[in-house]
Structure formats: C-alpha cells, structure tokens
Amino acid sequence: xxxxxxxxxxxxxxxxxxxxxxxxxxxxxxxxxxxxxxxxxxxxxxxxxxxxxxxxxxxxxxxxxxxxxxxxxxxxxxxxxxxxxxxxxxxxxxxxxxxxxxxxxxxxxxxxxxxxxxxxxx
Numbered sequence: 001x002x003x004x005x006x007x008x009x010x011x012x013x014x015x016x017x018x019x020x021x022x023x024x025x026x027x028x029x030x031x032x033x034x035x036x037x038x039x040x041x042x043x044x045x046x047x048x049x050x051x052x053x054x055x056x057x058x059x060x061x062x063x064x065x066x067x068x069x070x071x072x073x074x075x076x077x078x079x080x081x082x083x084x085x086x087x088x089x090x091x092x093x094x095x096x097x098x099x100x101x102x103x104x105x106x107x108x109x110x111x112x113x114x115x116x117x118x119x120x121x122x
Contacts, residue, residue: 001004005048015080016073016080016081016082017076017079017080017082017101017102017105018078018102019066019082019084019100019101019102020102020103021100021101021102021103021105021106021107022099022100022101022106023098023106023109023113024096024097024098024099025096025097025113025117026094026095026096026097027094027095027096027097028093028094029059029060029094029095030054030083030094031091031120032033032056032059032087032095032097033052033053033056033115035068035097035112035113035115035116036051036052036055036056037052037056038112038116039052039109039112040052041089042074042108042112043077044076044077044108045074045076045081045105045108046074046075046076047072047074047075047083048072048073048074051072051074051085054070055070055085055087059087059089059095062087062088062095063075063090063120064091065089065090066088066089067086067087068086068087068090069082069084069085069086069087070085070087071083071084072084072085076102076104076108077102077104081100081101081105083099083100083104083105084099084100084101085097085098085099085100086100087096114115
C-alpha cells in the first residue's frame, strides 16, 4: 500500500517526442560512420555513446537488398527523443539511410545531411 501511495506522487518521467517525420539520403558504406559520428557530436543531440559505431560496424555486412533498423533513445534540445534509423542496402556499397524522429530532430538531421553532402563534394 505504501509503495502504491509513493508511486502515485512520484513525478512521471518525461516521454519522448512522438515520431512524426522522416528524411533519407544515400551514402557510400565508408561515409556512414563519419556521418553518424558527426550527428552524434551535434550538441543539440544527446545520443548513446556507441550510437555511431554500432550502426557503422554492421552496415558493410548487410546483404544487397537487406534492411535493418536501429532505435536510439536519446535527447534533442534537452528533451527525450526517439531516433530510428533504417538502413537499406541499395547496392553492394550503397546504403540508403532513413531517419525517423520528431519534426524538430528531423529538421536538424536534414541540416547535417546537407552540410555533410556539401563537405563530401568539396
């Protein structure tokens, strides 16, 4: 009974913003790790420490036409956020990455994608 009463007045943990948006881009396999590291280093995101490496290490082993999803519970601008990344191996060395998250997080990911693409061209 006491646990019930204390749980009743315990502050509720903040819930992650709902997944409402998505964006995607094609990469060369060797670009996946650098991009995800760049994203993880973005100060607006608070992503798990092994976020970039855990995905980048598995991408080269995916078979052509295979799809794999990763989910990361993290933060964005100090609020909880859920980020889902889907990798589709469009070719032997051409993964397509699709990012699913809140609108604000996706807008920031799109800025990072644009900056990364421009840096790779230059």
